[in-house]
Amino acid sequence: DTEVTQTPKHLVMGMTNKKSLKCEQHMGHRAMYWYKQKAKKPPELMFVYSYEKLSINESVPSRFSPECPNSSLLNLHLHALQPEDSALYLCASSQSRDSVFRTQYFGPGTRLLVL
Amino acid sequence: KNEVEQSPQNLTAQEGEFITINCSYSVGISALHWLQQHPGGGIVSLFMLSSGKKKHGRLIATINIQEKHSSLHITASHPRDSAVYICAFNSGGSNYKLTFGKGTLLTVNP
Numbered sequence: 512d513t514e515v516t517q518t519p520k521h522l523v524m525g526m527t528n529k530k531s532l533k534c535e536q537h538m539g540h541r542a543m544y545w546y547k548q549k550a551k552k553p554p555e556l557m558f559v560y561s562y563e564k565l566s567i568n569e570s571v572p573s574r575f576s577p578e579c580p581n582s583s584l585l586n587l588h589l590h591a592l593q594p595e596d597s598a599l600y601l602c603a604s605s606q607s608r609d610s611v612f613r614t615q616y617f618g619p620g621t622r623l624l625v626l
Numbered sequence: 627k628n629e630v631e632q633s634p635q636n637l638t639a640q641e642g643e644f645i646t647i648n649c650s651y652s653v654g655i656s657a658l659h660w661l662q663q664h665p666g667g668g669i670v671s672l673f674m675l676s677s678g679k680k681k682h683g684r685l686i687a688t689i690n691i692q693e694k695h696s697s698l699h700i701t702a703s704h705p706r707d708s709a710v711y712i713c714a715f716n717s718g719g720s721n722y723k724l725t726f727g728k729g730t731l732l733t734v735n736p
Contacts, residue, residue: 544722553712553729556723559723561722613657613674613722614659614674615659617671620668
């Protein structure tokens with residue numbers, strides 16, 4: 512199983528809503544990532560978890576709150592978002608910190624629209 | 627100057643043509659990745675290279691570390707190859723961060 516799954520596929524939310532994005536992998540990977548991608552732009556790294564601990568936060572606003580409850584699951588909690596946060600949110604995972612195993616496997620993404 | 631440059635930005639080909647997409651980078655890297663993204667879709671990792679050449683089906687990726695250059699080749703292109711192809715790299719150490727190129731939009735016409 513070389514799959515990263517993300518739910519939901521699409522999400523529409525108002526600026527006062529609270530919602531969560533979910534990412535799951537069963538490849539035994541110990542590094543997991545959240546990216547944000549705007550149309551026609553490359554992905555931008557948001558957060559990296561390594562062994563269930565947050566290791567990189569790319570100065571992301573606090574209205575985005577990541578959580579890694581276990582080694583297979585990564586959540587992104589959303590609260591009081593702005594319309595400019597509308598984007599494709601991609602999750603990825605990789606096996607470990609070792610340079611040999613840095614292939615990142617990406618999920619299909621959640622397309623988020625903030626009204 | 628961006629750390630990674632891809633060329634061309636857009637490429638249109640006829641089915642069956644041989645395709646080459648180029649990627650140049652300006653820093654030391656530990657691994658270079660070629661990724662594929664279909665319109666509106668998620669990203670698929672095609673190759674991870676640290677030296678030499680890799681082949682998977684009709685796709686071939688090469689890297690020249692001394693020249694800081696990588697190429698992605700597609701033989702016998704097909705309309706289903708139409709996608710954005712992105713070059714990205716890790717710059718070593720414990721840095722998980724991928725630095726992405728801006729992508730090459732490939733359209734293969736039947």
